[in-house]
Every structure is written in structure tokens, then in C-alpha cells.
Amino acid sequence: MTLPFAPKTPVYGGDYNPEQWDAGTVDEDIRLMREAGVNLVSLGIFSWARMEPEEGRYELDWLAELIDKLYANGIMVDLATGTASPPAWMAEKHPETLPVTAEGIRFGFGSRQQYCPSSPLYRRKAAELAGELAQRFGAHPGVVLWHIGNEYGCHIHECFCEECAAQFRIWLLEKHGSVDGINKVWGTDFWSQRYGTIDQITPPRAMPTFSNPGQMLDWRRFCNHQILGCLLGEREQIRKYSDRPVTTNFMGAFRWLDYREWARYMDVITDDSYPEPSDPASACEVAWQADLMRGLAGGKPWFLMEQTTSEVQWRTRNASKRPGQYALWSLERLAHGADGVLQFQWRQSIRGSETFHAGMVPHAGKKSATWHEVVELGSTLQKLGPVVGAPQEANVAIVLDWESEWATMSAVGPQDWSHFRLAREWHRTLWEQGITTDIVGTDADLSRYTVVIVPGVLIDYREFAQRASRAVERGTQLLVVTPTGLVTPELEALQGGYLGSLQALLGVSVTDLYGLTAGVYEHDPMGVPRVHTEESDARDNLVNRLSRAVEVPGAAHSMPLAIDRDELERARDRLMAVDSPKVSLRPGLRGQLWGERVAMVQPDVEVFATFAASGGAIDVAGLPALTRRAVGAGAAWYLATDADGFTRAVIWQLLAAYARVHPAFAGLPDGVEAQERGDFLFLLNHSDRVAELAGIMGKDLVSGGEATGHLVLPPRSGAVIDRR
Numbered sequence: 001m002t003l004p005f006a007p008k009t010p011v012y013g014g015d016y017n018p019e020q021w022d023a024g025t026v027d028e029d030i031r032l033m034r035e036a037g038v039n040l041v042s043l044g045i046f047s048w049a050r051m052e053p054e055e056g057r058y059e060l061d062w063l064a065e066l067i068d069k070l071y072a073n074g075i076m077v078d079l080a081t082g083t084a085s086p087p088a089w090m091a092e093k094h095p096e097t098l099p100v101t102a103e104g105i106r107f108g109f110g111s112r113q114q115y116c117p118s119s120p121l122y123r124r125k126a127a128e129l130a131g132e133l134a135q136r137f138g139a140h141p142g143v144v145l146w147h148i149g150n151e152y153g154c155h156i157h158e159c160f161c162e163e164c165a166a167q168f169r170i171w172l173l174e175k176h177g178s179v180d181g182i183n184k185v186w187g188t189d190f191w192s193q194r195y196g197t198i199d200q201i202t203p204p205r206a207m208p209t210f211s212n213p214g215q216m217l218d219w220r221r222f223c224n225h226q227i228l229g230c231l232l233g234e235r236e237q238i239r240k241y242s243d244r245p246v247t248t249n250f251m252g253a254f255r256w257l258d259y260r261e262w263a264r265y266m267d268v269i270t271d272d273s274y275p276e277p278s279d280p281a282s283a284c285e286v287a288w289q290a291d292l293m294r295g296l297a298g299g300k301p302w303f304l305m306e307q308t309t310s311e312v313q314w315r316t317r318n319a320s321k322r323p324g325q326y327a328l329w330s331l332e333r334l335a336h337g338a339d340g341v342l343q344f345q346w347r348q349s350i351r352g353s354e355t356f357h358a359g360m361v362p363h364a365g366k367k368s369a370t371w372h373e374v375v376e377l378g379s380t381l382q383k384l385g386p387v388v389g390a391p392q393e394a395n396v397a398i399v400l401d402w403e404s405e406w407a408t409m410s411a412v413g414p415q416d417w418s419h420f421r422l423a424r425e426w427h428r429t430l431w432e433q434g435i436t437t438d439i440v441g442t443d444a445d446l447s448r449y450t451v452v453i454v455p456g457v458l459i460d461y462r463e464f465a466q467r468a469s470r471a472v473e474r475g476t477q478l479l480v481v482t483p484t485g486l487v488t489p490e491l492e493a494l495q496g497g498y499l500g501s502l503q504a505l506l507g508v509s510v511t512d513l514y515g516l517t518a519g520v521y522e523h524d525p526m527g528v529p530r531v532h533t534e535e536s537d538a539r540d541n542l543v544n545r546l547s548r549a550v551e552v553p554g555a556a557h558s559m560p561l562a563i564d565r566d567e568l569e570r571a572r573d574r575l576m577a578v579d580s581p582k583v584s585l586r587p588g589l590r591g592q593l594w595g596e597r598v599a600m601v602q603p604d605v606e607v608f609a610t611f612a613a614s615g616g617a618i619d620v621a622g623l624p625a626l627t628r629r630a631v632g633a634g635a636a637w638y639l640a641t642d643a644d645g646f647t648r649a650v651i652w653q654l655l656a657a658y659a660r661v662h663p664a665f666a667g668l669p670d671g672v673e674a675q676e677r678g679d680f681l682f683l684l685n686h687s688d689r690v691a692e693l694a695g696i697m698g699k700d701l702v703s704g705g706e707a708t709g710h711l712v713l714p715p716r717s718g719a720v721i722d723r724r
């Protein structure tokens with residue numbers, strides 16, 4: 001399967017914002033694009049002010065000329081509807097289109113994305129513009145894709161204006177039926193929040209303290225719905241006049257918008273990804289976002305809509321990519337299922353807010369090292385035609401659920417937590433161990449996977465539990481990590497023991513929450529920065545006669561877990577089919593932040609680890625921390641704490657041993673990632689050292705050389721071995 005516009009080689013190019021340049025520069029741009037091997041550009045993302053300089057007067061000839069020129073030069077266009085940045089006349093004539101903060105401040109004009117997603121005027125004008133463009137260019141052979149809006153929700157993911165309030169009320173009544181229905185679900189009988197009429201309900205504006213959690217959760221859903229509505233309005237107009245596929249650029253695991261829902265309206269999934277180059281785990285961020293996009297695409301190819309060739313300008317400190325890293329991370333996206341990479345932006349601005357954001361053509365032009373890398377990657381991609389459309393198969397899945405992230409954010413307590421953080425950390429564990437992972441929703445067919453990890457899915461879903469049970473029966477190893485199954489989809493706490501519908505399968509229930517270790521936090525639970533050091537505590541305790549006698553296990557930095565090392569070691573040895581590198585158990589296992597009292601509800605539950613009699617969880621010492629229950633051909637595991645990275649790796653190895661899952665390629669030097677995609681083996685050297693690899697046979701599509709057992713990869717470089 002290939003992208004709907006079936007390119008023969010991976011797509012390559014970038015955002016092209018030609019309104020910044022004179023005609024001569026545009027001609028030079030096209031020459032340079034050809035030199036760099038560019039075959040796709042995103043056009044018009046910020047062009048509304050040029051496309052419709054006055055309300056109702058469209059000027060599209062300049063765009064027509066440009067699309068023709070690009071097409072004549074073999075460059076396809078991802079045509080943007082330009083609606084991410086409404087023009088000045090809209091703010092002037094229709095100030096009610098400007099978004100309002102929770103504090104009631106209406107934003108001004110002069111930046112971008114300054115629109116209220118509920119504004120009927122904005123929506124109508126955006127849809128009309130999309131329609132104009134579709135009528136004019138919808139059948140142009142050079143226009144292969146529609147780019148609706150741009151990074152929806154990036155700056156404005158909620159608006160608190162009167163229009164949004166009115167729409168929120170309508171949405172609430174539709175969902176809950178009546179004001180009483182809303183009162184019930186939100187639990188407004190507490191704190192005297194009961195509403196008498198629908199008009200009393202407002203968005204969760206600035207408040208003295210916590211907003212009602214039910215209101216917050218519905219607000220999250222409503223905001224997602226409103227912003228999606230903007231996209232759908234434009235999409236409908238495009239569909240009237242054009243059959244070209246549509247996309248909008250996602251931003252990885254962007255917590256404010258439920259991309260799983262959005263993905264249903266996309267013909268192609270595209271992503272923007274800007275990992276921090278000064279973080280040693282950035283290549284993992286690349287993999288995480290890519291794996292998520294592959295999942296959202298449902299196995300169909302996706303591509304990267306934006307990355308930077310080097311530094312961005314929007315962090316406080318903007319590290320440059322190291323030599324080779326731009327190409328390496330681009331190859332990494334391909335390794336994880338992408339069929340191309342585009343950059344923001346083609347030519348680096350010389351004025352405006354993004355002047356110091358790198359581009360494909362930097363300020364120094366062809367003299368720059370960046371330009372050299374841009375051309376080099378272009379020529380590499382032209383050699384990777386065979387990879388286009390190749391499928392990627394994973395045996396392991398991590399469940400990611402936007403509603404649970406929202407529920408976690410909306411609930412006041414029980415912990416300052418993020419389901420997405422937990423999911424990302426487990427993904428990292430697998431990535432570090434060389435395992436390819438799918439990121440799936442709670443509606444996924446779990447029996448396709450030998451291992452499924454459920455990292456803190458707060459909401460209890462009956463159907464998900466049923467699907468999980470069937471998968472385990474058929475052989476899946478399912479690992480459920482706390483905090484899972486604490487609330488219903490309407491945020492009502494489960495009674496009679498947490499884990500709800502999963503209790504029967506896991507064989508355990510959670511009777512008491514036992515947290516939190518404070519050591520990892522930089523602020524205390526009241527948000528006050530923690531200034532205590534062990535030294536200051538010791539000095540103060542010379543005089544603190546009363547408090548120095550109080551033990552506070554909850555302030556300990558970790559929760560050691562007691563395991564029978566020999567038994568665990570033997571279990572692993574017995575089960576490991578091949579000798580993939582084993583993590584030593586010496587450093588011991590540890591939980592952090594959170595623990596629970598777990599009770600057995602089935603007799604056949606094995607306990608792999610318990611909370612130890614020291615550290616943060618001493619009050620639950622001896623109680624289960626990691627359990628396993630064999631069911632049918634598989635097993636259901638429960639982890640009652642937030643494991644640190646080392647502990648996650650050990651647990652993973654146990655799961656892998658039972659599931660007999662192996663890395664794509666074992667025995668690689670440190671820093672080298674291997675990913676299989678169809679018949680192609682991607683070998684990516686993320687390290688600063690030359691990597692020598694043994695046992696590699698086949699043609700390397702990147703270098704053109706033939707590997708006959710031995711392959712040398714320079715620092716920050718990659719190879720794509722053709723194994724057909």
C-alpha cells in the first residue's frame with residue numbers, strides 16, 4: 001500500500017511560504033528544489049491574507065502561477081487551506097472571532113492561530129476559502145493533497161468566549177439530555193455546585209480552586225469536538241469540488257486533541273516532530289511519535305509533514321542537530337513506517353517570528369553545511385523507492401487512550417500524573433531493547449499481539465476488558481500498570497475495589513491507594529517548590545524535637561521491591577529461547593511515586609515481586625507489587641507501582657521470555673537501532689562512535705554497497721539493507 005498519490009520515491013520537501021520572497025527568489029527556489037530532490041511542498045499554510053486580501057475578494061492567480069511552475073518542474077503540491085492564521089481584516093471587522101482566555105482576556109492580532117473555534121464567522125470564512133481553493137485547484141494535476149488548517153490546537157486549544165459558552169451548553173444538553181443529567185454526572189451536589197438552568201453553566205473559567213472534574217472532562221471533549229468541527233467544515237467544502245486526499249498535520253501525542261477520532265477523517269496521516277537535539281533520548285522521541293502515527297494510520301503509510309533541518313527558534317535554548325542527525329532521524333521515521341519527510345520550512349525567513357528557525361535553504365544559502373545535508377538526504381531518499389509502501393509488523397502493542405489522559409488531567413488527584421508519560425516511558429523501554437511497538441487504541445484487536453501493555457488507562461472500559469480477556473486466552477501476555485480502571489467513562493470512582501472489569505482477568509483488585517513518594521517531585525503536593533535537601537533536613541532536625549521523630553515513608557525517593565532473584569533468574573533462563581542480552585538483576589527492582597494495596601480475587605495468582613520492608617512503601621511491605629495470572633494460552637500481569645526505567649526493563653524481559661519475543665536483530669553495538677520494515681532492515685547508528693556490525697548480508701540502499709557479513713556505520717548514520 002502506498003500514499004494515495006503513489007510517489008515512486010519517499011516524499012521530500014517542506015513548507016513553502018513564497019509570499020515572503022520576490023519573483024527572482026521563487027525561480028531560484030525551484031531550481032534549488034530540483035537540486036535537492038524535492039518532490040512535494042506544502043503551499044499556502046499562512047497565505048490567507050494574500051488569498052483573500054479583503055473580505056470576500058479572492059486573489060488566487062499568484063497561487064495558480066506558482067502551482068503551474070512547480071508542477072512543470074515535477075514538484076507536487078500539498079495545498080493548504082491557509083486557515084490557521086486569519087488575516088487582519090477579520091480581527092478588525094469581527095473582533096468576536098478572537099479567542100478569549102480563562103481569565104477573560106481577548107487575544108489581539110499580530111501572531112497566528114488567533115481564532116475562536118466556535119466562531120460562526122471564522123468557520124464560515126474558513127470553509128468558504130477552502131471551497132474557493134478546491135474549486136480552482138481541486139483537479140489540478142499538481143495538487144495531490146489538501147492540507148486543512150495547520151497544527152490545530154497548537155496555540156489555542158480552548159476558548160472561553162460567550163460563543164463557546166453557548167455552544168458548550170448545547171453540546172452538554174445533547175450529551176446529557178437535561179440540566180439534571182448534567183448535575184448527576186458532574187456530581188454538583190457537592191460543594192453546592194448544583195445548576196438550576198442551563199444558562200448558569202459556563203466554561204471552566206478562572207476559579208478560586210479546583211474546577212468540577214466532570215465539567216473539566218466534558219470541557220476537554222467539547223474543545224476537541226469544536227476544533228474538529230473547524231476541520232470538518234473545510235473538508236466538506238473541499239469534498240464538493242475535489243477528490244484529492246486530505247490531511248492535517250498532527251503533533252505526536254498532543255494531549256488536547258483526540259487524534260484517534262481525528263484520524264477517521266484523514267486520508268493520509270501526517271505528523272510534525274521536533275525532538276530536542278540535546279536530549280540523548282531524542283531518537284526515542286522520534287520512534288515514539290512515528291509508532292503512534294503508524295497506529296493512527298491503521299497500518300497505511302503516513303509521512304512526516306514537519307521537522308527541522310537543524311535548530312528551532314522557539315525553545316529557550318535551541319540546540320542544533322549534530323552532523324548527520326537530520327538524515328539519521330529522517331531514516332528513522334522511514335524505519336518506523338513513514339513514506340517521506342518534509343521540513344519546516346523550505347527557505348529560512350529573513351524577517352518575522354521564525355527568522356532563526358533553520359530551513360532547508362539557510363541564510364547562508366548553498367555555502368552552508370545544512371544545505372549540503374539537505375541535498376545529501378534528497379539523493380538518499382531517491383534510492384529508497386523500494387521501501388515506499390513496505391509494511392511494518394509489530395508483536396507488541398501499547399494502549400494509548402486520549403479519554404483516559406483527559407480523565408487523569410480532569411480528576412483532582414489521586415496523583416499528579418500523565419497516562420501519556422507512562423505510555424511513552426514503556427515505549428522507551430521497548431525501544432531501548434530493540435522491540436518494535438504499535439501504539440493502539442482501546443478498540444484495537446489485541447489478539448494480534450503477543451504482548452500488550454496497558455499503562456495507566458484510568459477509565460474502566462468493559463468492552464476493552466472483554467477483548468483483553470479473549471487475547472490472553474489466545475496467548476497474549478497482557479501487562480496492566482497502575483493507575484488503571486479507577487473511574488467510569490464519566491469519571492465516577494469505581495466502588496468495591498479498583499481495576500473494575502479487569503479484576504476477573506488479572507485476579508487482583510486494588511483496595512487502597514498507597515502513594516506517594518515525594519522524592520521525584522520538584523514541588524510538594526501544594527505546588528510549593530521543595531527546598532529541602534538531606535543536608536538541610538539533618539541540620540534542622542538538630543532543633544526539630546517533635547517532627548524529627550516522625551517517619552515519613554511517603555517522602556522516600558523510591559519503593560524497593562522484594563523479589564526472589566534466583567527464582568526470577570531461573571524463570572528467565574528457562575524461558576529465553578535465544579540469548580538476547582539480559583539485564584542483570586543486581587541493582588534490584590524499584591517502584592516510585594505510587595503503590596497500592598492489592599488483594600487477590602482469584603486463587604491462582606502468582607506473585608513475582610512484593611513491596612519491600614524499607615523505603616517508601618513500608619506500610620504495604622510484603623503485599624504484591626507484580627502479579628501474574630496464567631489464563632488459557634497467555635497470562636495477565638498487574639504492576640501496582642510506577643516502575644523506574646531499570647525495573648521496566650527487567651519486567652519487559654520477563655514478559656518477553658514468556659511471549660518469546662525477540663529484538664529484530666540481537667547483539668548490536670550500543671547506540672545502534674535495528675528496525676525491520678517489510679524486506680528492509682534499517683540499521684541506525686545513533687552513537688558518536690563508529691559501529692561495526694557482524695552478520696549483515698545484502699545491499700545497503702543508502703551507500704549502494706554490498707554488505708557481506710560485516711558493516712561499518714560511521715557515527716550518526718544509517719543503512720537500509722535490502723533483503724529481498
Ligand code: GLA
Nearest residue numbers: 150151272274306312344357
Ligand atoms: C510548527 C508550525 C510551523 C512552524 C514550526 C516551527 O510546527 O506548524 O508553521 O512554526 O512549528 O518549528
Ligand code: ZN
Nearest residue numbers: 116159161164
Ligand atoms: Zn470562543
